[in-house]
Amino acid sequence: MSLRILFFASLADIAGAREVLLDATGFTDVKSVFDKFAGDFPALEKYRSSVLFALNSEFARSTSPVRDGDELAFFPPVSGG
């Protein structure tokens, strides 16, 4: 039972990693996972209103359910081009 969590750009700097494997037990939705990492890394709190979520490479909402084996990415608003 695990979730593959990805962080990018400023969020990777804060989390100190681009990829973390997380035991999925107890996590129900995207928000519950973000809350866990915001607890571990308080600097993530200021991204709460702007962070984007992707579940298995598709944009998701904070209320989107997470399931065993999902890849969940957290990242700031994009700035490519």
Add this chain to the structure above:
Amino acid sequence: MIRLVREPIDIQSIAESLQQPEDGAVVVFEGVVRNHSDGKAVLYLEYDAYESMALQKLEEVASRAKKEFAIRDIAIVHRLGHMKIGECSALIVAASAHRGPAFEACRFAIDTIKQIVPIWKKEFYEDGEVWVEGTH
């Protein structure tokens, strides 16, 4: 043609390879690395991406552009990694029978890339570095 690359983008060869005899217009848009940002001198940039999702989203941008505008084909290439001032970070080439749709498709593609494709740039200054965050 959709690509993420780490080497300089060969604009000429991509534009030439896209063009077909039925095209009356080939519009090339280049996003280039600028030497300033919010009044600060920028020395160079680095781009990072969530590559698997970025490729999917670039494909989505291209297919929406083909659906919404009367273009025959579109190529999108985004470069990642370290880039110097003046280098091309993003290339869009749209080919169509007439110029209007090709211009419009390029505009649509770059605007949409800046909204939905998970790529980020980091600006490096004399006194530090900052991840740029989009505004949407």
